[in-house]
Amino acid sequence: MQNLDQDVVIVGAGPAGLSAAQMLGRARRRTLVLDSDSPRNRFAEHMHAVVGFDGTSPAELRRRGREEAERYGVVFRSARVASVTEVDGGLEVALAGGGERITTRALLVATGVSDRMPDVPGLAERWGRTVLHCPYCHGWEVRDRRIGVLATSPMSLHQIELVRQWSPEVVAFTAAAGDLGDDVRERLRARGIRTVGSPVVAVTGAAGAAAAAGGGDDADDAAIGAVVTADGQRIPVDAIFTGGRLEPRDGFLAGLGLARSDGPAGSFIAVDAAGATSHPLVWAAGNVVAPMANVPLSMGAGSMTGAAVNAALVALDAAAAVERRRGHAADWEARYAETDRVWSGRVNETTSTIIAELEAAGSLTPTTALDLGCGEGGDALWLASRGWSVTGVDLSPTAVARARAAARNAQLDATFVAGEIDAAELGEFDLVTTSFLHSWDPEFSRIPLLRAALRHVAPGGRLLVVSHAGGSPAEPGAPDAQEHPPFPTPAEERAALDLDPAEWVVEREEVIERREIRERRAPAASSPAASRPPHLLDGVLLLRRLP
Structure with missing residues (x-):
C-alpha cells in the first residue's frame, strides 16, 4: 500500500466536519481537517434547537468540537482547497496559494453552502442578525414582532406561512414568488398575512427615513427601520426572513466528475445514506449535500459519515492484509522452489x-x-x-x-x-x-x-x-x-x-x-x-x- 500522508482529510470544520473528525480520531485514524475559517453561521450570535447547547454561539461550538477532536489526535489547519485529483492508492489535495499538496486515503467533504442573498441594499450586512433564514433557529427571538418575509422563488410560500406561527404581524414581499393564485391569497388573508407585490429595493436602518431618501444607513446597526419597495412604500418591520440562493462549496471537486442530484434547492453532490459519493474514496456530509439540514442533523450526518469512512478503510486494510499475506507466502514458496x-x-x-x-x-x-x-x-x-x-x-x-x-x-x-x-x-x-x-x-x-x-x-x-x-x-x-x-x-x-x-x-x-x-x-x-x-x-x- 502506498504510504500516503493521511488516512482521511476532512474539508470543513462546521458541525458535520467536527463530528466526523471526532469519530475518525476515536477510530485512531490519521485525520487532518482543513478549514477556511468562514463558517456559514459565523454571523449568528446563538444556536437554538441544539439539545444541550441551546443559546450557545456557533463559535463556541466550533471551539469545543475542535478541542475534543484534538484530544484524539486530529490535526487542524487553516487552508483553502484548490483541487482534488487521483493518485495511486488515494487522492491528492492541492491547497490554494503556495502549491502544497497532501495525499490521503479518503476525503470527507463538509464545506457547507454559501448563501447568495437577493441584491437588495441593506440586506446582506444584516444577515444572521435581523435578516434570517430559519424560523426554527431564530423565530423565538423575534416572536410577536413585525416580521417581513422576502420571497426569492415560488418555494418561499412555505416560509411565509411558517413564520406566521411566531408572530401575528407578518408581511410577505411576493414579487419573486410568481402568481400566488386566488386560493393562496385567500389562505394568507385568512391567517392575517399581508402581501406586497411591488419589488423590494432597499432595507433601511432604524434611523429611518434619511436612509430611504438616499442618505445611507448605518451598516454597523443590525436594526431594521423599514423595507422600501419600488412603488415607494416604506413598510416598517423588525426582522426579515428570506431564503437566498444556496450555493454548495464544492467547486474544488470538479476534477473528480462526481455524480450530482438536481432538486428545488439546486444541484448538489449525490450521496447515499452513509454520505458516500460516486467516487469510492470521497464522502460528503452536512449542508454541502443537504442544504436544509440544521445543526443537529448536520452533526448526526457527520458522525455517521465518519463511521462509514472508517468502515471503508477497515475493508481496504483487510483486503491489503490478505494481499500482503498471500504475497508473503508466495514469495517464500518461490524462494524454496527456485x-x-x-x-x-x-x-x-x-x-x-x-x-x-x-x-x-x-x-x-x-x-x-x-x-x-x-x-x-x-x-x-x-x-x-x-x-x-x-x-x-x-x-x-x-x-x-x-x-x-x-x-x-x-x-x-x-x-x-x-x-x-x-x-x-x-x-x-x-x-x-x-x-x-x-x-x-x-x-x-x-x-x-x-x-x-x-x-x-x-x-x-x-x-x-x-x-x-x-x-x-x-x-x-x-x-x-x-x-x-x-x-x-x-x-x-x-x-x-x-x-x-x-x-x-x-x-x-x-x-x-x-x-x-x-x-x-x-x-x-x-x-x-x-x-x-x-x-x-x-x-x-x-x-x-x-x-
Whole structure:
C-alpha cells in the first residue's frame, strides 16, 4: 500500500466536519481537517434547537468540537482547497496559494453552502442578525414582532406561512414568488398575512427615513427601520426572513466528475445514506449535500459519515492484509522452489544448546513438540531424533515436502503441515519452538505469530524463541548482504506480548553471541570477509506456562 500522508482529510470544520473528525480520531485514524475559517453561521450570535447547547454561539461550538477532536489526535489547519485529483492508492489535495499538496486515503467533504442573498441594499450586512433564514433557529427571538418575509422563488410560500406561527404581524414581499393564485391569497388573508407585490429595493436602518431618501444607513446597526419597495412604500418591520440562493462549496471537486442530484434547492453532490459519493474514496456530509439540514442533523450526518469512512478503510486494510499475506507466502514458496535446498538441514545451534541443557538438568523430558516456521525440517528432525513426538508447520508446501522426505529417509517420527502459523489449529504441546522466524518484508510482524505460538503451549510447557539479534554487517556489495527490518530484542518482544504474570514465567531473556561456520555460504579465502569471523548475535526468549 502506498504510504500516503493521511488516512482521511476532512474539508470543513462546521458541525458535520467536527463530528466526523471526532469519530475518525476515536477510530485512531490519521485525520487532518482543513478549514477556511468562514463558517456559514459565523454571523449568528446563538444556536437554538441544539439539545444541550441551546443559546450557545456557533463559535463556541466550533471551539469545543475542535478541542475534543484534538484530544484524539486530529490535526487542524487553516487552508483553502484548490483541487482534488487521483493518485495511486488515494487522492491528492492541492491547497490554494503556495502549491502544497497532501495525499490521503479518503476525503470527507463538509464545506457547507454559501448563501447568495437577493441584491437588495441593506440586506446582506444584516444577515444572521435581523435578516434570517430559519424560523426554527431564530423565530423565538423575534416572536410577536413585525416580521417581513422576502420571497426569492415560488418555494418561499412555505416560509411565509411558517413564520406566521411566531408572530401575528407578518408581511410577505411576493414579487419573486410568481402568481400566488386566488386560493393562496385567500389562505394568507385568512391567517392575517399581508402581501406586497411591488419589488423590494432597499432595507433601511432604524434611523429611518434619511436612509430611504438616499442618505445611507448605518451598516454597523443590525436594526431594521423599514423595507422600501419600488412603488415607494416604506413598510416598517423588525426582522426579515428570506431564503437566498444556496450555493454548495464544492467547486474544488470538479476534477473528480462526481455524480450530482438536481432538486428545488439546486444541484448538489449525490450521496447515499452513509454520505458516500460516486467516487469510492470521497464522502460528503452536512449542508454541502443537504442544504436544509440544521445543526443537529448536520452533526448526526457527520458522525455517521465518519463511521462509514472508517468502515471503508477497515475493508481496504483487510483486503491489503490478505494481499500482503498471500504475497508473503508466495514469495517464500518461490524462494524454496527456485533451489534444491535453502538451509543446511542442521539444527539451529542455539536452539539445540538450550534444549540439551534443559534435558540434561531434568527440566525437560521429550514428549510433544511443535516447531513453527520449520522450513525444511532441521530443528524438528533433530528433536525427533531425541525422542520427541514432533509436528512442524511452515507456509511453504515445497519446504514441507522436503521435510517430510527427510523424515522418511531418516526413519524419524515427525509430522509436517503446510499452512499459516497463526491459522493452524494443532492443539497444545509441551514444547513449542521457533527459530529465526524473520522476513525481509518491512510490514511483517512477529508478534501475532508469537501470540499464536503461546496458544499452543500446554500448561507446564515451554515456548523457546530464538531470533536474529544482529551481527557483523556485510561488506557493501557482498553476496550475503541483505536488507531487512530492524531486529527487535527479546525484551522488546516480551513486552509486546504483554504476558500475564499469573500464567507465564520468563526463564531466559538474553542476547548471546554464537560462532557458526556457514559452509554453504562461506566466502573465498581471498575475500575481505574471509578474515572476519562470522560472529552472530542470537536473541533468546524462553517462557514457561504455569500449570
